[in-house]
Amino acid sequence: MSAEYLVNGSVAVITLNNPPVNGLGLETRTAAVAGIRRALADDAVKAIVITGAGKAFSGGADIKEFNSPKALTEPSLHSLIQVAESSTKPVIAAIHTVCMGGGLELALGCNYRVAMPGAQIALPEVKLGLLPGAGGTQRLPRVVGLEMALNMIVSGTPVLSEKFAGTALFDEVFSSDANLIDAAVAFANKVADVRPLPRVRDRKVNYPNHEAFLQFSRNTVKAMSGAFPAPLECVETVAASVTKKFEDGIKFERERFLHLIQTPESKSLRHAFFAERLASKIPDVPGDTPTREIKQAAIIGAGTMGGGIAMNFVNAGIPVILLETRQEALDKGIATIRKNYENTMKKGKLTQEKFEQRVGLISGTLNYADIAQADIVVEAVFEDMGVKESVFKQLDAVMKPGAILASNTSTLDVNKIADFTSRPQDVVGTHFFSPANVMKLLEIVRGAKTGKDVLATTLALSKKLRKTGVVSGVCDGFIGNRMIEQYSRQAGFLLEEGCLPEQVDKAVEKFGFAMGPFRMGDLAGNDIGWYIRKRRYVESPEITYSKTADLLCEMGRYGQKTSAGWYDYKAGDRKAYASQDVNDMIVKHSADIGVERRKISDEEIVERLVYSLVNEGALILEEGIAMRASDIDMVYLTGYGFPVFRGGPMFYADTVGLANVLMAMEKYAKGRHGDAWKPAPLMVRLAAEGKGFNS
Numbered sequence: 001m002s003a004e005y006l007v008n009g010s011v012a013v014i015t016l017n018n019p020p021v022n023g024l025g026l027e028t029r030t031a032a033v034a035g036i037r038r039a040l041a042d043d044a045v046k047a048i049v050i051t052g053a054g055k056a057f058s059g060g061a062d063i064k065e066f067n068s069p070k071a072l073t074e075p076s077l078h079s080l081i082q083v084a085e086s087s088t089k090p091v092i093a094a095i096h097t098v099c100m101g102g103g104l105e106l107a108l109g110c111n112y113r114v115a116m117p118g119a120q121i122a123l124p125e126v127k128l129g130l131l132p133g134a135g136g137t138q139r140l141p142r143v144v145g146l147e148m149a150l151n152m153i154v155s156g157t158p159v160l161s162e163k164f165a166g167t168a169l170f171d172e173v174f175s176s177d178a179n180l181i182d183a184a185v186a187f188a189n190k191v192a193d194v195r196p197l198p199r200v201r202d203r204k205v206n207y208p209n210h211e212a213f214l215q216f217s218r219n220t221v222k223a224m225s226g227a228f229p230a231p232l233e234c235v236e237t238v239a240a241s242v243t244k245k246f247e248d249g250i251k252f253e254r255e256r257f258l259h260l261i262q263t264p265e266s267k268s269l270r271h272a273f274f275a276e277r278l279a280s281k282i283p284d285v286p287g288d289t290p291t292r293e294i295k296q297a298a299i300i301g302a303g304t305m306g307g308g309i310a311m312n313f314v315n316a317g318i319p320v321i322l323l324e325t326r327q328e329a330l331d332k333g334i335a336t337i338r339k340n341y342e343n344t345m346k347k348g349k350l351t352q353e354k355f356e357q358r359v360g361l362i363s364g365t366l367n368y369a370d371i372a373q374a375d376i377v378v379e380a381v382f383e384d385m386g387v388k389e390s391v392f393k394q395l396d397a398v399m400k401p402g403a404i405l406a407s408n409t410s411t412l413d414v415n416k417i418a419d420f421t422s423r424p425q426d427v428v429g430t431h432f433f434s435p436a437n438v439m440k441l442l443e444i445v446r447g448a449k450t451g452k453d454v455l456a457t458t459l460a461l462s463k464k465l466r467k468t469g470v471v472s473g474v475c476d477g478f479i480g481n482r483m484i485e486q487y488s489r490q491a492g493f494l495l496e497e498g499c500l501p502e503q504v505d506k507a508v509e510k511f512g513f514a515m516g517p518f519r520m521g522d523l524a525g526n527d528i529g530w531y532i533r534k535r536r537y538v539e540s541p542e543i544t545y546s547k548t549a550d551l552l553c554e555m556g557r558y559g560q561k562t563s564a565g566w567y568d569y570k571a572g573d574r575k576a577y578a579s580q581d582v583n584d585m586i587v588k589h590s591a592d593i594g595v596e597r598r599k600i601s602d603e604e605i606v607e608r609l610v611y612s613l614v615n616e617g618a619l620i621l622e623e624g625i626a627m628r629a630s631d632i633d634m635v636y637l638t639g640y641g642f643p644v645f646r647g648g649p650m651f652y653a654d655t656v657g658l659a660n661v662l663m664a665m666e667k668y669a670k671g672r673h674g675d676a677w678k679p680a681p682l683m684v685r686l687a688a689e690g691k692g693f694n695s
């Protein structure tokens, strides 16, 4: 049973019980309908209370049923709401903690709603590219008014129950010390004989001059929603609550919902939603694996990354000690953190009190003995194996037993780093992305000997730091940077063959990337890639690169930090201006290597950049570096600005069809640097079977 039934005096109490948030899955719906019918058939029952067990009234649809026929099996959510709404005895929704999506739609189908303060009320469907499809767009405006309903449905943001004072959403919000069930039963007794039964559907939405308001909303939402169709569809369906009769509004809502559920944007958002949840599950590390306590952190190196990583810990309330080699570097690092917080405070996003609290959690030292008691230490020193070796040997000597030793290396071998210590089981890679206090992605690099409890602890820590943790195996560049290298190589070849940076950036930005490869290079610093390539020229001379990026660095154009990169920059301005010097260098380079420049279409640019990611992703998947295709998608969605509405590179390849991707790759394999297009055997196999990476 996923709903319990009991009778309290003359009131039946139906308690939805489907942990963790009483999702309205088939069994719960069936049990709820059965409960209402049982109460209607019992002459001793005069009123019905519906509530939820545990931590929610109801979080809405059961996500486990998404994409399964169960979601449409009767009784559907529509039918459950209809049974509640057509009840001949009053039905009261007793709401607490969380009441969202289908949960709120069910409550809106009840005759009365009572609530505890502090309950989070929302219709968040828009976040999955959908709209509330079980009457929410028609009933919510009838109780909270057009404007508030529109805001809630278009944004999906939760509103606290006590904020609905003055609206008809709740008939009563109890005091915080009330017992919800007792109070709801008392309320039910009070209204048991009131007839006619009030129904939300019978109310009217009154809004003077609604057409002007709706037109204004359409314009604003259209301008803000970019590639996503759902927000505007939300406006149109909410508009129907004023302009159409209730039944017609419901029909319209259904039609638009069924349209949205088929859109690639919604499919991508739903994929990302599941991918994020899946990423934290590791098959051989069960959910109940014991974790280590993290109460104190230390960070080695107070540079760009060390400072940002420190802010993550401090924001989560974990004190941090920063260790540097020189007092000057330490002072500079701590001053930068302070300045960042000051800027946040100036923008009004941090109070003086919180500022003091956060800054108070940071201290610095030049001495390893001072960090010995930290529960985790994150190393963020120069990307040089010799420096990492010296740091990890010192950590091994001083850190207390059980401390986690993490490295923020972006390319180096975590197994080698682990072997510098006598406790490789405690070593793990924590690859933060820059700026570390902003970017959501945390690549967790699992070494050959990393302990399962260390992995479980690091995953739990990523949640505490409000990051999306994705586990990667050990290889050069891990998931994200290993793939981006292929993308950057293609971007370089495109320059040799006829493109200029602006054309490449514009084409992929139009595809939806937050930033094209050259603007991204200027932001991150072109010298980083130069440094890595110099290593590759020695270690892997067989890999070919365009020389244009090296020539750029030789011109001293490292990017925004030198006010010159692929583009020119003006002081105090991040805007990129095309550079004649750079464009001349590119054209001359083509001539020097004897390549006749040609006109390259945007389609070719996008295909070459995106499919190079996909092919490398397939190799990574086949080698077991990534556990699943959706993990690769998460890395790209949260760390590399891949367009969310395309669901990540692997999901996107599935939507194009792997056979089509391979066909395009074959075409490019006939061009220059054809060796870069050797298809990953996994992709060839899946395409032959008519499958995708995610199916």
Ligand code: NAI
Pocket (backbone or CB within 6 Å): 300, 301, 302, 303, 304, 305, 306, 323, 324, 325, 329, 379, 380, 381, 382, 383, 384, 387, 390, 391, 408, 409, 410, 411, 431, 432, 433, 434, 524
């Ligand atoms: P950075 O050069 O800004 O900072 C490194 C800091 O480490 C400097 O303050 C330096 O004084 C200090 N340091 C050097 N040797 C030390 C030692 N033996 N003991 C204590 N402190 C020492 O470098 P950044 O960019 O912060 O990179 C640090 C690490 O993070 C590297 O492994 C890098 O590959 C990785 N990383 C960098 C990203 C980026 O975008 N900058 C992104 C992700 C990872």
